[in-house]
Amino acid sequence: MLKIAAHPIFKHPLPEGHRFPMEKYELLPKQLLHEGTCTRENFFEPELPKISNVLAVHSQDYVADLLELTVDKRAARKIGFPLSEELIQRELIIAHGTMKACDHALNYGISMNIAGGTHHAYTSHGEAFCLLNDQAIAARYLQKKKGIKKILIVDLDVHQGNGTAEIFREDASVFTFSIHGKNNYSFRKETSDLDIELVDQTGDKDYLEVLKNTLPELINKVKPDFIFYLSGVDILATDKLGKLGCTIDGCKERDRYVLQTCHDLNIPVEVSMGGGYSPEIKMIIEAHANTFRLAQKIFFLNKQHYQNSLIKRILVVDTLIISIS
Ligand SMILES: [Zn+2]
Numbered sequence: 484m485l486k487i488a489a490h491p492i493f494k495h496p497l498p499e500g501h502r503f504p505m506e507k508y509e510l511l512p513k514q515l516l517h518e519g520t521c522t523r524e525n526f527f528e529p530e531l532p533k534i535s536n537v538l539a540v541h542s543q544d545y546v547a548d549l550l551e552l553t554v555d556k557r558a559a560r561k562i563g564f565p566l567s568e569e570l571i572q573r574e575l576i577i578a579h580g581t582m583k584a585c586d587h588a589l590n591y592g593i594s595m596n597i598a599g600g601t602h603h604a605y606t607s608h609g610e611a612f613c614l615l616n617d618q619a620i621a622a623r624y625l626q627k628k629k630g631i632k633k634i635l636i637v638d639l640d641v642h643q644g645n646g647t648a649e650i651f652r653e654d655a656s657v658f659t660f661s662i663h664g665k666n667n668y669s670f671r672k673e674t675s676d677l678d679i680e681l682v683d684q685t686g687d688k689d690y691l692e693v694l695k696n697t698l699p700e701l702i703n704k705v706k707p708d709f710i711f712y713l714s715g716v717d718i719l720a721t722d723k724l725g726k727l728g729c730t731i732d733g734c735k736e737r738d739r740y741v742l743q744t745c746h747d748l749n750i751p752v753e754v755s756m757g758g759g760y761s762p763e764i765k766m767i768i769e770a771h772a773n774t775f776r777l778a779q780k781i782f783f784l785n786k787q788h789y790q791n792s793l794i795k796r797i798l799v800v801d802t803l804i805i806s807i808s
Contacts, residue, residue, distance in 0.1 A: 485778055486587035487512075488580025489526045489597040492573045498565065502723075503612055504760065508598055510768050511756075511775075520776050527587075529580035531572065532620070536582065539623035540616060540650055542607040549574075549614060562609040574614040577601070581617040581755055582624045585709070588751040589629065593742070593782045595775065600713045600757030602644035603669070610646065611668060618711040618755055619650045622657055625709055632656060635707035637698070637741060638675075640715025640757040641667055641725045648673035658705045662693060664726045677701065683726045687733030690718065694737060698744060710750050712741050715757030716770035723760045731766070735773040742774075742781050754778065 493508035515521040537546055548554045549571050559566050580596045587594035601613035609615070618636060625631040636651075638644035638661040651657040658676045665680035672678065679693055702710075716734055717725040729737075745752040754774060759767040 486594045488529045490528050493598045532579035540619045545607045578615050578617045578620045581621040584753045585621045588753045593752050595754040599755030602647045605646040605649050631708045633707050635705050636711045638713040641717040643672050645669050645673040648675040684728040686728040710752045712754045713757045714774050716759035721761040738774045746781050
């Protein structure tokens with residue numbers, strides 16, 4: 484079954500006019516339930532993780548500053564959210580969602596987090612709406628608790644996974660791969676194990692060609708036991724921060740290709756959502772919803788889980804045919 488981390492705390496109240504589209508964390512599960520892509524059973528509520536999991540990635544001083552709300556003003560400005568106890572709890576619960584999603588991915592082949600993809604969080608500081616690096620924390624958890632050795636992080640958010648690159652810079656067991664806009668935040672890039680920079684206005688054809696020419700070969704070389712996929716939808720032409728020229732169909736084909744590849748090669752995958760800043764929330768929700776629709780279609784339709792419940796299967800198949808074809 485497709486298990487998805489979601490929690491009411493993900494939709495955190497922000498000051499009026501803040502540019503982060505926080506409402507997507509409420510609208511996305513609603514949409515998936517409404518259209519029948521998911522039932523309530525698909526969702527699970529993460530909790531607070533053990534701090535030792537967080538400390539496997541982030542420095543003690545930084546974590547203490549977050550927990551005690553003693554982050555200095557300059558560092559807090561870089562994060563871009565007003566810091567509060569509830570926000571820190573939210574970030575911890577998101578990280579736990581990604582950790583638990585890894586457990587489910589090991590069981591079912593795939594699992595997802597409605598939030599996460601906080602790839603601008605470094606070892607000792609946060610940036611650009613990212614405080615704790617959920618996939619890095621979950622990667623360490625997999626290695627320490629689940630005996631996973633080799634991990635590949637496929638970061639297709641339009642912004643470079645700079646925090647992730649820094650965290651695993653010296654670590655050969657986690658391969659960091661990022662395709663991102665050359666002229667996008669951050670302006671001083673880190674060095675991932677593989678970075679591909681795209682020029683402004685890159686459209687579907689060139690984008691997908693780069694991805695399809697790289698990913699299979701990379702998987703063959705790295706031979707990962709587990710893949711993290713960061714499926715940011717800020718590659719859309721409509722995105723306020725993205726600068727690329729992809730369509731919603733191109734974005735969907737990107738997701739399909741990554742998920743199908745993981746499925747066909749039998750490599751468990753955890754998917755965190757990442758960014759999306761199109762002016763119309765409808766566009767953001769539709770693009771993210773596609774990732775979940777594809778996960779259901781590729782991993783679960785016509786599989787044992789659905790055959791267990793004929794009624795549920797028909798419902799899901801019907802709505803998917805409408806929304807995918
Ligand atoms: Zn982004």
